[in-house]
Structure formats: structure tokens, C-alpha cells
Amino acid sequence: MTRARATSAALTVDAGDERLIRVTGWDQSARRFVKRVRAGDIGSLPIIVGLILIWGIIQGLNSSFLSSRNLVNLATQCAADGVIAVGVVLVLLVAEIDLSVGSMSGLASSILGIGLTSAGWSLPVAIVVALAAGVAVGLIYSFVYVRFNVPSFVITLAGLLAILGLQLQILGAHGSINLPFQSAIVGFMQRAFVPDTLSYILAGVIVAWYVMTQLLRMRRRRAAHLSAGSLTKTVTVALLLLVGLEFGCWYLNKSRGVSLPFVLLVVLVIVVDFALRRTRWGRSVYAVGGSVEAARRAGIKLWRVYVSVFVLCSTLAALGGLMSAGRLSAASISSGTGDTNLNAIAAAVIGGTSLFGGRGNAYSALLGIVVIESIANGLTLLNLTSAVRFMITGGVLMLAVIVDSMARRTRVAHGAA
Amino acid sequence: MPQTEAATSQKPHVGAVLSLRGVSKSFGAVRALSDVDLDVKRGEVTALLGDNGAGKSTLVKILAGVHPADSGAIEFDGREVVISSPTAARNLGIATVYQDLALCDNLDVVANLFLGREDGGLLLSEERMEERAWDLLGQLSAKIPSVRTAVAGLSGGQRQTVAIARSLVGDPAVVILDEPTAALGVAQTAEVLNLIERLRDRGHAVLLITHNMADVAAVADRAVVLRLGRNNGEFRIAETTSEEIVAAITGAVDNTVTRRASRTRHQASEEEPS
Numbered sequence: 001m002t003r004a005r006a007t008s009a010a011l012t013v014d015a016g017d018e019r020l021i022r023v024t025g026w027d028q029s030a031r032r033f034v035k036r037v038r039a040g041d042i043g044s045l046p047i048i049v050g051l052i053l054i055w056g057i058i059q060g061l062n063s064s065f066l067s068s069r070n071l072v073n074l075a076t077q078c079a080a081d082g083v084i085a086v087g088v089v090l091v092l093l094v095a096e097i098d099l100s101v102g103s104m105s106g107l108a109s110s111i112l113g114i115g116l117t118s119a120g121w122s123l124p125v126a127i128v129v130a131l132a133a134g135v136a137v138g139l140i141y142s143f144v145y146v147r148f149n150v151p152s153f154v155i156t157l158a159g160l161l162a163i164l165g166l167q168l169q170i171l172g173a174h175g176s177i178n179l180p181f182q183s184a185i186v187g188f189m190q191r192a193f194v195p196d197t198l199s200y201i202l203a204g205v206i207v208a209w210y211v212m213t214q215l216l217r218m219r220r221r222r223a224a225h226l227s228a229g230s231l232t233k234t235v236t237v238a239l240l241l242l243v244g245l246e247f248g249c250w251y252l253n254k255s256r257g258v259s260l261p262f263v264l265l266v267v268l269v270i271v272v273d274f275a276l277r278r279t280r281w282g283r284s285v286y287a288v289g290g291s292v293e294a295a296r297r298a299g300i301k302l303w304r305v306y307v308s309v310f311v312l313c314s315t316l317a318a319l320g321g322l323m324s325a326g327r328l329s330a331a332s333i334s335s336g337t338g339d340t341n342l343n344a345i346a347a348a349v350i351g352g353t354s355l356f357g358g359r360g361n362a363y364s365a366l367l368g369i370v371v372i373e374s375i376a377n378g379l380t381l382l383n384l385t386s387a388v389r390f391m392i393t394g395g396v397l398m399l400a401v402i403v404d405s406m407a408r409r410t411r412v413a414h415g416a417a
Numbered sequence: 418m419p420q421t422e423a424a425t426s427q428k429p430h431v432g433a434v435l436s437l438r439g440v441s442k443s444f445g446a447v448r449a450l451s452d453v454d455l456d457v458k459r460g461e462v463t464a465l466l467g468d469n470g471a472g473k474s475t476l477v478k479i480l481a482g483v484h485p486a487d488s489g490a491i492e493f494d495g496r497e498v499v500i501s502s503p504t505a506a507r508n509l510g511i512a513t514v515y516q517d518l519a520l521c522d523n524l525d526v527v528a529n530l531f532l533g534r535e536d537g538g539l540l541l542s543e544e545r546m547e548e549r550a551w552d553l554l555g556q557l558s559a560k561i562p563s564v565r566t567a568v569a570g571l572s573g574g575q576r577q578t579v580a581i582a583r584s585l586v587g588d589p590a591v592v593i594l595d596e597p598t599a600a601l602g603v604a605q606t607a608e609v610l611n612l613i614e615r616l617r618d619r620g621h622a623v624l625l626i627t628h629n630m631a632d633v634a635a636v637a638d639r640a641v642v643l644r645l646g647r648n649n650g651e652f653r654i655a656e657t658t659s660e661e662i663v664a665a666i667t668g669a670v671d672n673t674v675t676r677r678a679s680r681t682r683h684q685a686s687e688e689e690p691s
Contacts, residue, residue, distance in 0.1 A: 014551060014563065014565070221544050223544070224547065280537075283535060286523060286528075287524060287532055290522055290523035291520070293519055295521065295533075297503060297515070297519045298532040299503070358521070
């Protein structure tokens with residue numbers, strides 16, 4: 001046995017190879033980071049740089065952009081389309097697409113509208129029916145995809161039209177329905193904020209969760225004779241996270257506070273990210289996105305992966321539709337049309353999830369939607385029309401796709417495609 | 418080879434773990450395999466040789482469970498078995514490393530090694546898998562600097578190593594390697610040949626499908642030659658010259674290949690084991 005453990009007792013199993021560049025201290029960590037970025041392993045870096053630029057520019061043009069009041073609005077605006085974007089991320093990870101998320105959200109809004117008014121359902125029933133419609137659409141998509149091998153691009157394009165038709169059919173002559181203002185979902189979307197004290201505690205809980213998972217991970221790794229990583233790094237990240245989150249809460253609490261819909265989005269992102277990284281299901285999603293043939297030969301049941309991903313995407317689109325209906329306290333024939341589709345799909349891509357499959361994470365939905373809504377919000381503050389807003393968002397999307405493609409090419413050139 | 422021997426033998430190095438008798442397979446009007454016999458033994462490297470269209474790939478696909486055989490018997494550890502799917506082959510203990518390796522470029526080495534067979538219950542136990550990965554790679558003396566790098570960043574030989582190591586995860590009795598050195602450079606080929614010897618020393622039965630006579634001479638114990646879908650000779654490498662095997666592959670004693678070989682005989686004879 002020429003094991004690393006045998007040659008050097010001080011080294012752990014995974015640090016035994018002499019070719020490994022050992023990273024110790026700040027300067028080496030920084031240098032390795034720069035090297036990785038230059039090799040095309042950019043992750044969410046462009047988006048963070050982009051976000052700082054966008055916030056800086058808009059703030060320069062209109063000083064009320066970064067006010068507590070406006071950021072509270074911005075956070076709430078992100079929630080509905082952000083939830084849809086999380087579903088889009090899942091579909092993109094298996095190198096497929098769902099172009100009908102906008103229509104699906106519109107259908108869910110109109111089911112909610114009709115359900116609460118003329119059908120006289122209770123709110124839970126209306127929500128369940130709307131979400132069930134999302135599940136059904138996802139099942140149909142995945143059935144057609146798995147059974148007939150039609151590209152998802154075409155399936156969901158057909159779905160976009162068919163679901164839009166269904167939405168118009170359901171709304172019928174009404175055209176637009178106002179939801180009862182006292183309805184719980186309207187209250188949740190418009191008036192639900194986390195109490196100040198609770199928000200500080202929640203931020204602390206998130207950081208404590210991070211520290212705990214890291215410490216447990218380090219302990220498991222030491223038990224398995226693997227290098228455990230540095231405690232300093234964990235503590236530093238935790239402190240930065242704590243300061244950032246508490247400051248964010250404090251700043252938002254100067255106005256109305258942290259809105260519950262935004263908390264819902266953040267929790268959803270954390271849960272989906274955890275499922276993608278730590279479960280067998282998540283592993284198979286990335287595997288299918290990397291190489292369908294390899295996944296099939298490894299014994300992964302492809303149909304299960306596709307069904308789960310399409311169903312989750314449509315259902316989250318339906319949830320997003322319910323949320324936006326609640327926020328506007330209305331459902332109309334224009335719900336889900338226009339920029340919902342573009343926002344959700346663009347958010348996933350701008351956030352750094354690759355269109356080529358297998359690369360990306362749940363956080364890209366959150367980052368991406370914050371960028372898109374910042375642009376929308378900022379341009380509205382600057383009194384610019386939707387015409388300009390569409391053009392600028394389109395330009396940013398184009399830029400994100402170019403960055404994705406260039407990073408891919410750079411990875412190929414560096415032998416890491 | 419009497420079949421009773423395979424049935425009674427439990428010890429490695431004796432008897433065939435996998436025996437094919439009279440296996441035939443047709444695709445439409447083409448008989449790809451007719452009455453083919455093959456024995457694969459533990460602790461031995463069996464080379465499966467043949468020209469293009471000789472039926473090597475068809476035979477591998479039958480063993481890997483991709484296609485069912487039309488007729489004939491397959492015995493595994495003395496029991497007659499039906500290999501109906503790739504999963505059935507894997508559960509039986511037959512692992513196949515395909516020429517294209519079938520790795521997920523975006524996943525790291527650990528994820529690829531255990532893909533479809535991850536450790537852990539509800540949550541993956543990454544640390545256990547990583548520890549097992551180092552253990553496995555250590556046993557193969559594999560030179561992979563880090564198991565947490567994406568497979569995309571590895572060299573051809575390292576990727577081949579990962580693919581072979583992956584085939585060993587279920588501790589299979591038989592490992593089938595389809596042209597493992599076809600796309601590799603000189604040093605990397607040598608590394609993979611070392612790996613094949615280590616598989617043999619671990620007691621696996623190795624079936625090596627190759628075109629490369631140098632590889633056969635280097636690591637194989639036995640060579641089974643297919644020609645036009647039929648058995649065309651079985652040779653013990655230590656007692657055979659390359660020309661005899663080439664003759665069996667091409668089906669002629671006097672042809673361009675043997676004439677060329679005899680011109681360079683003095684070189685070849687230096688390489689022969691004495």
C-alpha cells in the first residue's frame with residue numbers, strides 16, 4: 001500500500017499527492033481564487049460585480065434607490081418571480097428549458113381569482129387546485145418528453161400557448177378579477193413583515209445553522225481521515241455573514257422591515273440548494289445535466305429525474321403566480337404574460353446557471369432576480385418607460401449568456417470543460 | 418474446458434467464473450456471432466481479439482446486458498444465468514468499462530466513482546465516499562492528485578483510471594475493458610497496463626478487448642480470437658508468437674501482416690518472454 005497516510009503521518013489522505021498545491025494563508029487563497037476565475041471557473045462572480053455596478057449607477061442617478069423604503073419594496077418584488085426562477089434553475093440544470101412558466105403562473109393566478117370569487121372556494125382549496133394544475137402540467141411535459149423524445153423547447157412552447165388559452169377560457173368574460181382585499185394571500189403578499197426582533201434572531205439562526213453544518217462537516221471529515229479545512233475561514237465567513245445579515249435586517253427595519261414573501265423565497269432557495277448538494281436526487285440532476293448517457297449507464301432512472309424536475313418547475317411557477325396575484329390583489333388575462341417569463345428564465349441565467357446544463361445552483365435564481373428587479377425598480381424610479389426597461393433587461397440577459405459561453409470556452413481552453 | 422470444473426471451483430486462479438457456450442446472435446440477415454465459446458477466469462487477463470466486424474463488440478454487449486443472446490448458454494459461477502439488462506449484469510458482478518468511459522465531466526471524481534450507487538441514507542455521506550475513493554485509488558496506485566476536482570480537468574489516462582476504478586466499486590468478479598488504451602499516449606498506456614495487472618492480482622477476471630498486439634503481449638495471459646463471428650483459436654500468450662495470433666485474426670498464415678511480421682522477426686523475438 002503506497003497510501004498517503006503511510007508516507008506521512010502528518011498529512012491526511014486527500015492531501016498526500018506531491019503535485020497538490022497546498023493553500024495556506026490569505027495571499028495563497030486569493031491567488032488561487034484569481035487563477036480559478038481566469039480558467040473560466042467564475043461561478044457567481046460576474047453577477048456580484050454586475051449587481052454592485054447596477055446599484056451604484058442607479059443610486060448615482062436617483063438617491064432614493066438605496067433607501068430603506070425602496071429596498072423593502074424591491075425585496076417584495078423579487079419574491080414571486082424569484083420562486084419561478086428557482087424552478088427554471090432546476091430545468092436548466094438537466095439542460096432542458098421551460099418556456100411556459102409565465103403562462104403557468106398566469107393560469108394559477110386565474111384559478112385563484114375565479115376560485116375565491118365566483119366558485120366560492122376557500123383559500124386553501126383554491127391554492128391546492130392551482131398548485132395541482134402546476135403538477136399536472138409538469139407531468140404532461142415530462143410524459144411527452146420521456147415518451148416521445150420531443151425537445152422540451154418545443155413542448156413548453158406549445159404549452160405556453162395552450163396554457164394561455166386555458167387561462168383566457170377560465171377568466172372568460174371577466175377579463176380581470178379583484179381578489180378580496182381581506183384575503184389572507186393578499187395580506188401575506190402586501191402586509192406581512194417579520195417583526196423587528198424576530199428578524200435579528202432569524203439572521204442569527206441562519207448564521208448558527210451555517211456554522212453548525214460546517215463544524216459537523218469538519219468533524220465527519222476528520223473522522224474519515226480527510227483534511228478538514230480551516231476553522232479560521234469558517235469563522236471569518238460566519239462573522240461576515242452575521243454582520244451582513246444583521247445590517248440588512250436593521251436597514252430594512254428602518255422602514256417596514258423584512259417581508260415574509262422574501263423570506264419564503266430565501267428559505268426555498270436554501271432548501272433547494274441543500275437538496276441539490278446533499279441528496280441522491282440532486283446528484284442525479286447534475287449527472288443528467290453533465291452527460292445523459294453516463295447517467296443512464298450508471299443506472300440512474302432518467303425518467304424520474306425529468307419528471308421531478310419538470311413537475312417542480314411547473315409547480316413553483318404556479319406558486320409564483322399565486323404570489324403575484326396576491327401582491328397585485330388581482331388576476332387578469334394579462335397575469336403572467338409580458339415579462340414574467342423573461343424575468344424568471346433570465347434570472348436563472350443571469351445568476352450563473354448554465355444553459356448547457358450541469359452547472360449552476362439554486363442561489364443563482366435569487367441573485368438573478370435581484371439584478372432584474374433592481375433594473376426594473378431603478379428604471380421606474382428614473383421615470384423611464386417599460387420600453388427602455390425591456391431593452392436594458394434584454395441587454396443584460398445577452399451579456400449574461402455571452403459571459404456563460406465565454407467561461408465555457410475558457411474552461412475548454414484550460415482543459416476543464 | 419469441462420463445465421463441472423467451473424461449478425465446483427471456488428478458489429481464484431482455477432476455473433472459469435464466466436463461461437459462454439454456443440452463443441449466437443443475429444442482427445437481421447447478419448449472423449454477428451455463431452456458436453461462440455468463451456471462458457473468463459479469475460486472476461487472469463483474457464484478451465478478446467479480432468478484426469473489425471469479428472463480433473467482439475457484440476459479445477461485449479451481450480455480456481454487459483445491452484443485447485440478449487439469441488441462443489447458447491451463459492454460466493456465471495457455475496449457474497446458468499440470463500443477462501437481461503445492464504443493471505442485471507452489474508448485479509451479477511460483471512462490470513464494463515466502455516471505450517467512451519461514460520463519465521460526467523461536470524462532476525468530481527468521487528461523484529463519478531459512486532454515481533448511481535452513492536453511500537448514505539436520505540443524505541449523501543460524502544466523507545465516507547471520499548474515504549472509499551482514496552482507498553480504491555490507492556489500491557490501484559492511481560495517480561489522481563485530488564478527488565474533488567471535476568473530471569473535465571483530468572488527463573486521458575486519469576479519466577481511464579477513474580472509469581476503471583468506478584467499475585470496481587461493486588467489487589465485481591469480471592471486469593470488461595473495451596479498448597482501454599485506444600486513445601492514450603505511451604506513458605498513459607503503460608499506466609493503464611499496470612492497472613490491468615493490478616486488477617488481475619486483486620483476483621478479478623479481466624476481459625480485455627483490444628486491437629493492440631503489444632498490449633496483449635504485455636498483460637494478457639490468454640488470447641481468444643474471433644473471426645467473422647466464430648471462434649478462431651485460443652492461445653496461451655506465453656507459448657505463442659504474435660504471428661500465430663495475427664494469423665488467427667486475419668484468417669491466413671501468409672498475408673501482408675505475417676510477411677511484414679517475419680521481416681521484423683528479430684525485433685519481435687527479443688520481446689517474447691523466454
